[in-house]
Amino acid sequence: MTQQNDQNEPLDRLLSALGTAEPDTGFTRRLSERVEAVRRHEKRAGLPWLAWAPGFACACGLALLMSFALHHRNEAPVVKTDVASADRIPRLTATPSTSRDQAKQPVHSKRLVSTRSSGARGSRSPRSLDASKLASFLAPPLPLTEQEKLLAGIARQGDEQEMAMLSPDIRARVDARQQAAFHQVFEQGIPQFRNQPITEERGDE
């Protein structure tokens, strides 16, 4: 029996050493830290959309800014406009005209005069401005009609006679005078020619 115990002693010692082994110091702490790290990593990996969140927020902010700029661009008053188009339109106020004539000028001309008189003329092009400043500039006005182009051409030439013709009163007086001359020629002048013999013409033949 004692011999059998001696033979089993190394095995028991071996199994006991295996079964009662103690982990190194700090084993539980290391284990907890590793498990916690894995758990945090899995938590982050479970929310992949979080990686896109900053980009998405930037895109939303940009879209909001653009819509705000476009909204204000469409709603701004027409009177405040418009430096670039003013350079293309001739300056009608340079020509002599009455206040009544000015009142009858087209809308574009009035806008042009008011803009220039207020000193809002700028030297920079709107294209050189950044997007944030675009909100304070309005859309360019509609193109001139054919009549407006004609008027602008007359004003550019500066012919006083033609400019005077633009006034309805002057034009009415001129028309009346021409009509009177016409009647004078064809109504009073014809009886004088009635007494002339027709045979002169026949004699020519």
Next chain:
Amino acid sequence: MIATGDSTLILTSERSEADTHLGADVAALVETYGTLLFRVAYSVLRSRPEAEDVVQDAFVRVLEHRRTLPAVRDLRVWLVRIAWNLALDRRRKVRPQQIDAVFARTLAANTISADKALADTRQLSMLLEAIEKLPKLERQALLLSAVEELSTAEVANIIDRTESATRALLFRARGRLKQRMDSLERRKGVKQ
């Protein structure tokens, strides 16, 4: 909430709540079963760093399969089985002979003088070699039974055998080892 005091798993909260408290639950599992799983892994690997790695991997597996935790009947056996299988996998990758030699040397040096320690180391190395040559189930039953915290019923549960079959495996393993050691001793005596 997972009750870790006994071998029963009690899950009373909803799944989302379980997810929320998972960190605390796993921390409790680490506290309760960490050492046990270490001993199970150490009985196979005989190396502390390797056994520690296996325990960490086992708890990582627990985190990965946390959805199935409510279906686990015996959490203790389930955890030991995970650690056991991971340790067996790892043993195939490492060099067991070198590790066993170091283990035998350490174990022998703890007890006695240098010249007797040398003889002890040789005897323990032969014993470890004989254990490794045992049939798979006998070896597994023997190594698991070495872990003090595991009862024969739990060992039987881990290796998927009945309790009586496990006892038989243990008996046969011990007998086979005794025979091999006797024959080795005889060979050694003849040589001398």
